[in-house]
Amino acid sequence: xxxxxxxxxxxxxxxxxxxxxxxxxxxxxxxxxxxxxxxxxxxxxxxxxxxxxxxxxxxxxxxxxxxxxxxxxxxxxxxxxxxxxxxxxxxxxxxxxxxxxxxxxxxxxxxxxxxxxxxxxxxxxxxxxxxxxxxxxxxxxxxxxxxxxxxxxxxx
Numbered sequence: 001x002x003x004x005x006x007x008x009x010x011x012x013x014x015x016x017x018x019x020x021x022x023x024x025x026x027x028x029x030x031x032x033x034x035x036x037x038x039x040x041x042x043x044x045x046x047x048x049x050x051x052x053x054x055x056x057x058x059x060x061x062x063x064x065x066x067x068x069x070x071x072x073x074x075x076x077x078x079x080x081x082x083x084x085x086x087x088x089x090x091x092x093x094x095x096x097x098x099x100x101x102x103x104x105x106x107x108x109x110x111x112x113x114x115x116x117x118x119x120x121x122x123x124x125x126x127x128x129x130x131x132x133x134x135x136x137x138x139x140x141x142x143x144x145x146x147x148x149x150x151x152x153x154x155x156x
Contacts, residue, residue: 065082116142
C-alpha cells in the first residue's frame, strides 16, 4: 500500500514512466493487484531490477548501519535489528562454513554481539564497573567491525 507514495517520491526525484505516473495517482482503495501490476510495469519501464532476497537482506543491513553511523540508532539495538530483521530474513546460516554468518563476513560482529550479552548476564562474578568497562569496549569494537563490514559489502 506504500507503493503509490513511493511512486510519487520517484516522480519528484525525476523518474519518468507512464506506469509510475498512474501508480503515483493510486490510493489504498485501489486493488492491491492493480497496484502491484503498475509497480512491476514501472520497474520494467525504468529498467530497474529488484535485488534477490539475499542481496536485499544485505542492503537492508547496510541501511541500518547508516542509521547507527548517523546516531539515529543505538549500536546494540541497531545490531540486534540488523541480525534479527535483515540478516535472519535470509538463510545465511545454511551458507556458513566454520562460523555463523561467515559466508558474508559477519561472524566477528555476531561473536562480539553475543559476548556483549554474556557479559551483561554474568551475574555476581564481576563487579558492575568491570562489566561496564568491558561492555563499552565491546561496543567500540562492534562499531569498528560494523564499519569494516559495511565497507566490504559496499564493494560487492
